[in-house]
Amino acid sequence: MNNIYDIVIIGGGPGGIGVSVEAKILGVEKILLIEKSDNHSGTIRKFYKDQKRVDKDWQGQKVELEGNIEFFDGTKETTIDYFENLLDNHQIEAKFNCEVEKVVKNDEIFIINTSCGTFEAKNVIIAVGRMGKPNKPSYDIPVSVRGLTNYNLDKCSNGEDIMVVGGGDSAVEYACELSNSNGVTLNYRGDKLTRPNPTNIAMFENFLNENKIAAKLGINIESLENEKGKIKVNFDDGSSQIFDRIIYAIGGTTPVDFLKKCSVELDVSGEPIFDKNYETKTKGMFIAGDIAFRSGGSIAIALNHGYRIVNYINK
Numbered sequence: 001m002n003n004i005y006d007i008v009i010i011g012g013g014p015g016g017i018g019v020s021v022e023a024k025i026l027g028v029e030k031i032l033l034i035e036k037s038d039n040h041s042g043t044i045r046k047f048y049k050d051q052k053r054v055d056k057d058w059q060g061q062k063v064e065l066e067g068n069i070e071f072f073d074g075t076k077e078t079t080i081d082y083f084e085n086l087l088d089n090h091q092i093e094a095k096f097n098c099e100v101e102k103v104v105k106n107d108e109i110f111i112i113n114t115s116c117g118t119f120e121a122k123n124v125i126i127a128v129g130r131m132g133k134p135n136k137p138s139y140d141i142p143v144s145v146r147g148l149t150n151y152n153l154d155k156c157s158n159g160e161d162i163m164v165v166g167g168g169d170s171a172v173e174y175a176c177e178l179s180n181s182n183g184v185t186l187n188y189r190g191d192k193l194t195r196p197n198p199t200n201i202a203m204f205e206n207f208l209n210e211n212k213i214a215a216k217l218g219i220n221i222e223s224l225e226n227e228k229g230k231i232k233v234n235f236d237d238g239s240s241q242i243f244d245r246i247i248y249a250i251g252g253t254t255p256v257d258f259l260k261k262c263s264v265e266l267d268v269s270g271e272p273i274f275d276k277n278y279e280t281k282t283k284g285m286f287i288a289g290d291i292a293f294r295s296g297g298s299i300a301i302a303l304n305h306g307y308r309i310v311n312y313i314n315k
């Protein structure tokens, strides 16, 4: 029994960090945090632009923190540092560069198969987020322009003419940031942006009024074509426009295959089934963070999941 963890947490983002730190604070000793990328907070590192403002009330969702972890508005860098200190100060055992492949329950114990070995635990928390597979548009992206379409800012260069697609906070933040060194158009199918928080709406309106960005709202994209090495975008109002690059900021998908490999029961729409304590149909296996929502979620919400789950396990 010595080698059996009380809790193994899959995913080192805010949900996983929340569970592991709350568990330590609430007296659970044997816990292990497993993260597939080379450090904690893989999504924040990959999808947030440098110096990004991190809002506690993301997408306008007001959240009261319930647990022992405080969380404030900050930047990408202060948020990562803060999580780093939490993991260090609470001496959380963590394995990075370690991808969980499968979880099976054998009698009362979970067997967790990973790229860095097999672990055993009494409880498993799945906090893998949704950004492992960002959402893609329903129309086809021709192979010849696929290299010019992205889901974060990694490949953008200064001076490109870029279209950002999406109507949430991340789309607005990407568009405003890029406009400092690029021509930027924001495209959203709705007539009006309603999802971003008030700060981002105000920023978007300022940038529009100052002609720093252009907007194509209430217009859908019908198809993309390769036009002499650039992307020709055909809109459903009959217009078309040429861009060097398109950034899709339209959220992430449920990792259905991974959940199936963990024997998590899914509903008809492929979402994990769990109860008010975030426990799946398999006793001792829980869901935390973004994966508990079809869309939405936030750092503060993920931290609250951690607190609630550990309290429930402790009972």
Ligand SMILES: Cc1cc2nc3c(=O)[nH]c(=O)nc-3n(C[C@H](O)[C@H](O)[C@H](O)COP(=O)(O)OP(=O)(O)OC[C@H]3O[C@@H](n4cnc5c(N)ncnc54)[C@H](O)[C@@H]3O)c2cc1C
Residues within 6 Å of the ligand: 010, 011, 012, 013, 014, 015, 016, 034, 035, 036, 037, 040, 041, 042, 043, 044, 047, 048, 053, 054, 055, 056, 057, 058, 098, 099, 100, 101, 127, 128, 129, 130, 131, 132, 170, 258, 288, 289, 290, 291, 296, 297, 298, 299, 300, 302
């Ligand atoms: C561009 C952008 C900007 C955002 N800005 C804000 C903001 O300002 N404020 C805010 O509150 N929220 C913001 N969010 C939302 C916030 O990032 C998420 O709600 C939060 O990260 C969810 O935490 P999570 O732990 O559920 O998932 P994630 O943060 O996605 O973490 C999941 C972790 O699991 C790891 N993982 C995945 N699969 C495996 C596996 N098989 N084995 C091991 N590890 C695995 C991943 O590498 C990742 O590190 C933003 C999101 C985006 C995309």
